[in-house]
Amino acid sequence: DAGVTQSPTHLIKTRGQHVTLRCSPISGHKSVSWYQQVLGQGPQFIFQYYEKEERGRGNFPDRFSARQFPNYSSELNVNALLLGDSALYLCASSSGDTTNTGELFFGEGSRLTVL
Amino acid sequence: AQSVAQPEDQVNVAEGNPLTVKCTYSVSGNPYLFWYVQYPNRGLQFLLKYITGDNLVKGSYGFEAEFNKSQTSFHLKKPSALVSDSALYFCAVRDITGFQKLVFGTGTRLLVSP
Numbered sequence: 001d002a003g004v005t006q007s008p009t010h011l012i013k014t015r016g017q018h019v020t021l022r023c024s025p026i027s028g029h030k031s032v033s034w035y036q037q038v039l040g041q042g043p044q045f046i047f048q049y050y051e052k053e054e055r056g057r058g059n060f061p062d063r064f065s066a067r068q069f070p071n072y073s074s075e076l077n078v079n080a081l082l083l084g085d086s087a088l089y090l091c092a093s094s095s096g097d098t099t100n101t102g103e104l105f106f107g108e109g110s111r112l113t114v115l
Numbered sequence: 116a117q118s119v120a121q122p123e124d125q126v127n128v129a130e131g132n133p134l135t136v137k138c139t140y141s142v143s144g145n146p147y148l149f150w151y152v153q154y155p156n157r158g159l160q161f162l163l164k165y166i167t168g169d170n171l172v173k174g175s176y177g178f179e180a181e182f183n184k185s186q187t188s189f190h191l192k193k194p195s196a197l198v199s200d201s202a203l204y205f206c207a208v209r210d211i212t213g214f215q216k217l218v219f220g221t222g223t224r225l226l227v228s229p
Contacts, residue, residue, distance in 0.1 A: 004158075031215060042205055042219030043159070056216050090158055094215055103149065104217060106158040 002027065004107035006091050012113045013081050021076040021110045025093030031055075032074040033104060034066060035090040043090055049074055078112075086114045117142045119189075119206045121220035128196045129228050136191040136223045138206030147209035148189045149217065150180055154202045162204075165189060176200070196227045 005024045013019055025032050031050040035043035045058040049068035063079045072093075078085055088111050092104035118141045128134045140146055147166055151159040163174025170182045180191045191204060203222050210216040 033215065042207075042221050043217075045210075045216045045218070048215060058216075092159075103161055103164055104159075104215070105161065106151075108158045111156075 004091055004093050004105055006089075006107040006110050008110055009108065010111045010113075012115060014115050015081055015083060017081050017114075019078050019081060019112060021078075021089050021091075021112075022073065023076070023091030023093075023107060024073045025091075026105055029093040029095055029105070030072055031094045032068055032072065033092045033094075034074070034076045035092065035106075036060070037088040037090055037109070039087070046076070081114045083114050086112060088112075117146075117208045117210050117218050119148075119208050119218065119220040121204075121206055121223045123223050124221075125224045125226060127226050127228065130198050131195050134193050134196045134200070134225065134227070136204050136206075136225060138189045138191065138220060140187050140189060140206075140208050142208055146189075148180075148182065149207040149209070150174065150178070150189075150191050151205045151207060151219075152202050153205065153222075159205065162191070196225075198227045198229055201225055201227045 007022045033048040034046040037043040046060050047066045048056040052068045066076045068074045088109040090109045091107045094104050120139050149164045150162040152162055153159050162178050163172050163180055165172050165182045173179045178193050182189050203224050205222050206220040207217040
């Protein structure tokens, strides 16, 4: 079975540009979460979506937005990129229902470099 | 707020020796605790979790973790380290706000020497 897939794996942008990152969850999983991992730190929660509804938002500016599609895939959008947005962006999926105890399955990540 | 702390930036151990990677937690209510491993330029891989029950939790690749409520700790252990265990290890706790958010520690780099 395919795991969580993310694209692109690497990308370079300049300050002020916009970026879209994509994620496909494990088949059957209805919840997608996004995390930002800056070099040398632990992942920080950005968003969680379940059944196309936003369930949670971390402490990130409004430049960050996301959505989930009917097939449960998801996009993370970041506008007006800053140097500090350079990071590994991780997508994680889970079943999302109340039986799930919080275990997340992560993709390989999209490494964003902002110049 | 839920939080975890990993007091060691790096742990060094010789191959074949036992290893321990430390984690302490601060939570409201019962903790849901996790360990993940990250290899260079890769995503996070789930190792094990504690939800309830037996304080000794067994996970993937021979790892186990001991939940200690009185010391608010959840240390990761392995009886005999392998060079291939060298990686970055993260402790995490589930947030209590109702959705499935994990709060991660800062990570501990494990270096196993031959």
